[in-house]
Amino acid sequence: MFSNFDFDVIQRSWFYLFTTGMKFTLMLTVSAMIGGIFFGTILAMMRLSHSKAISFIATSYVNLIRSVPLVLVIFWFYFLVPFIGAWITGASQPIQVGAFSSALITFILFEAAYYCEIMRSGIQSIPRGQVSAGYALGMNYWQMMGNVVLPQAFRNMIPILFTQTIVLFQDVSLVYVLGSVPEFVTVASKIAQRDGRLVEMYLFVAVVYFVMSFGLSSMVKKLQEKVAIIR
Secondary structure, three states: OOOOOOOOHHHHHHHHHHHHHHHHHHHHHHHHHHHHHHHHHHHHHHHOOOOOHHHHHHHHHHHHOOOOHHHHHHHHHHHHHHHHHHHHHOOOOOOOHHHHHHHHHHHHHHHHHHHHHHHHHHOOOOHHHHHHHHHOOOOOHHHHHHHHHHHHHHHHHHHHHHHHHHHHHHHHHHHHHOOOOOOOHHHHHHHHHHOOOOOHOOOHHHHHHHHHHHHHHHHHHHHHHHHHHHO
């Protein structure tokens, strides 16, 4: 079955694949994770706000984003962001933001909706007695959240946050549809088409994703057990 395979193409290109494609994939994943957790936390606090208007805005955003396929959001922002940039700056022509900036904005806004739900459940897992104690000590809402609730919520949600980040790592491969972003699948695809070795290269990509995702999942499982012991 594998007699016609030419795995030398992997040996010739693995260094370039990892130093260019995988490096870019990991950079986009980490950047989107940081931005997504930041905006997701703000959305979670908005959803739990006593103001119905603020809660409605955050809830509507989360429900809208979670109802739309990610690949559609990638396309949508890729073509829309230049016009939004022109509208903000007053330019007569669409602002060229580049494929990377467009992809980064897309993933931050998209993942924020999912991180929001994780953070919301983490915040709600904190006993209300601690919230009442914070108010009793004279803290306002933001001081109570920053000093009492969020530190504990983050600790409880670390395993789930990392699990969502593994999903994000896999989803980054969808920017392949833009064609001009040097992420791992895009780089592998160009090498495969150049050398005429599609099967070998895509098989290698699948093995790399499996090994990395399985390894990270195993680390998250151990972290989850450690956090459970601490709790």
